[in-house]
Amino acid sequence: MNAARAAWGRTPLVGLWKDKEMAAFAGKLEKAFRENVLAEVEKKANFKFSEYWDLAQGQATMGFTLIPGEKNPGMYLVVDSGKKSDVLTEKIGKLRELLVENEVPHKRHRIRGTDVVSIEALEEVEAFAGQSLYIGQAGSLFIVSNHEQLHEQIIALHQGAGGKSLADVPGFAERHVKQFNTALAYGWLDFAVVMEKILEFAEAREDPDAEPAFGEPTVDGVVTALGLKGLRSISLSLHQDKDGELLDLFIDAPEAGRRGLLALFAPDAEAAGPLPFVSDNVTSFARFRRNGQAAWKVFTGMLAEISPAAPMALGALDGFAQQNNPNFSFKEQIIDTLGDDFIMMEMARPKVGDGLVDIFGGATLFLIQSRKPAVTLGAIQTIINLAVPVPAESREFLGRTIHSYDIGGEGGDTGLHLTIAGGYLILSSSGKAIEDHLRGPGKDAQPLAKMAALKKAAAKVGGMKGAFAYENQQHMLGPIFKVLKNNPNIIEQTLDNLPIGPDQEIDPNTGLPVAPDFSDWLDFKLLPDFAKIKKYLHITVSGVEVNEAGIHFRTFAPVPPALK
Numbered sequence: 001m002n003a004a005r006a007a008w009g010r011t012p013l014v015g016l017w018k019d020k021e022m023a024a025f026a027g028k029l030e031k032a033f034r035e036n037v038l039a040e041v042e043k044k045a046n047f048k049f050s051e052y053w054d055l056a057q058g059q060a061t062m063g064f065t066l067i068p069g070e071k072n073p074g075m076y077l078v079v080d081s082g083k084k085s086d087v088l089t090e091k092i093g094k095l096r097e098l099l100v101e102n103e104v105p106h107k108r109h110r111i112r113g114t115d116v117v118s119i120e121a122l123e124e125v126e127a128f129a130g131q132s133l134y135i136g137q138a139g140s141l142f143i144v145s146n147h148e149q150l151h152e153q154i155i156a157l158h159q160g161a162g163g164k165s166l167a168d169v170p171g172f173a174e175r176h177v178k179q180f181n182t183a184l185a186y187g188w189l190d191f192a193v194v195m196e197k198i199l200e201f202a203e204a205r206e207d208p209d210a211e212p213a214f215g216e217p218t219v220d221g222v223v224t225a226l227g228l229k230g231l232r233s234i235s236l237s238l239h240q241d242k243d244g245e246l247l248d249l250f251i252d253a254p255e256a257g258r259r260g261l262l263a264l265f266a267p268d269a270e271a272a273g274p275l276p277f278v279s280d281n282v283t284s285f286a287r288f289r290r291n292g293q294a295a296w297k298v299f300t301g302m303l304a305e306i307s308p309a310a311p312m313a314l315g316a317l318d319g320f321a322q323q324n325n326p327n328f329s330f331k332e333q334i335i336d337t338l339g340d341d342f343i344m345m346e347m348a349r350p351k352v353g354d355g356l357v358d359i360f361g362g363a364t365l366f367l368i369q370s371r372k373p374a375v376t377l378g379a380i381q382t383i384i385n386l387a388v389p390v391p392a393e394s395r396e397f398l399g400r401t402i403h404s405y406d407i408g409g410e411g412g413d414t415g416l417h418l419t420i421a422g423g424y425l426i427l428s429s430s431g432k433a434i435e436d437h438l439r440g441p442g443k444d445a446q447p448l449a450k451m452a453a454l455k456k457a458a459a460k461v462g463g464m465k466g467a468f469a470y471e472n473q474q475h476m477l478g479p480i481f482k483v484l485k486n487n488p489n490i491i492e493q494t495l496d497n498l499p500i501g502p503d504q505e506i507d508p509n510t511g512l513p514v515a516p517d518f519s520d521w522l523d524f525k526l527l528p529d530f531a532k533i534k535k536y537l538h539i540t541v542s543g544v545e546v547n548e549a550g551i552h553f554r555t556f557a558p559v560p561p562a563l564k
Helices: 002-009 012-018 020-045 049-053 082-101 148-158 170-180 191-205 219-226 292-306 310-321 373-387 431-439 452-459 473-486 490-496
Strands: 060-065 074-080 106-111 114-120 132-138 141-145 185-189 233-241 244-252 284-289 338-346 364-370 393-397 400-405 416-421 424-428 467-472 539-546 551-558
Touching (some): 074 148, 082 132, 170 233, 292 310, 373 400, 452 539
Antiparallel strands (some): 114 132, 185 233, 364 424, 393 400
């Protein structure tokens, strides 16, 4: 815990929060939290959170496990107090005194030479009904569990008295060597055990005499079709080095048994880096390489396995669409025309207003590679026409035709806009974003692919193959800072427009709902100019690596150059 606290203090996020330019805003929020939340909790519980937080010196572990013969899972928390074990002993002693003084039902136990107190759980909490909370100390360890047998097992392992620990589980041991050994924090889920329990629970609830209706999916059938039986475990870890922070997620699904969702979203091993038309002033970029026909085959096979009626529902789409376009064929005109390249990029917006739309605006483009873009576009328009009664407005722009549907009915740069260019079908909720893309990068823009920091960061996530994503934190957060600073009451104004709830205060003069006042917590007027704190923001990259053992998802945030 000491190492983790030190590592957290080195992150750019903490540096930003502690910067003198953020002192007014951060100080007001921290004060409000201390006075309105922390102080109230500490007063009612008669303890100071900081005193217990400081006791955590070594490793802290929380887990769920099975207990033979028990319906409910075992839960435990183990925290190493290191050289503060005497202080821990004192705190636990005071806890026993408080239980007696407040007449809280409890029992004292002697487990393997250690004193343990058990507190009866509240019957009102259904999940813990009939259970007790066991609290004790073994050496420097603070141990909390929900079962006496589990508590004894943990103490026995700590004392070297034998027993099987998590380190003896082959799946965990393998991940510890390959992933956890250098991590600041990690988590591991034995998914095979979870799935086994889910199926047992579902089977127990089924009526053994009931005859399933045709096409009605079963839990076992859905789980099998989705490929979840081939998922053995999930591992998550956090790492930090001199270059930055890494989040590493591993899906333990061997290729031999990979099917369903796991096969659908496992990208092909093709180049996924930024193409030449992607400039370095984009806010975000993501690219996914997957053969369209192969993915559709997996998807439809999965649906058919879940329910034989599912393919019929897909086939009905052709019938509806052919009422307007007799030649329409979803498979031939859309699926069979798909390529293996899917791109998303959010364009940087040089001009930002003062509304929520300026934060969550639609300057995002979706590009779908097509072998026959004009055919794909026409088929997509046929489908849109089934739901949108108003025909598209089409206009020429730099030799391309942009088709715009005013789906929201409010006009302006909203709705859905489509065009084709460079072998891609291009979609966006912003017509201006499409126009900017067709114009091409500005004269001062550089290709994102040539950014030196991008190449170095990409190496940390397994390279740019299969799937890759990039985000520029400055381009993303800059507009948000500007909107919040220029419109500090934006939260209250937004809540004013929400439906009235049962406890909503009403202004007697206007009859309108009164939004809560957040200014004591979030005073956006106190935010500094973005230019003064943007040095703490840089880029993040994400990558997907697929191999015979499983699927790796990694996200890396390099240290901003200004902080090196």
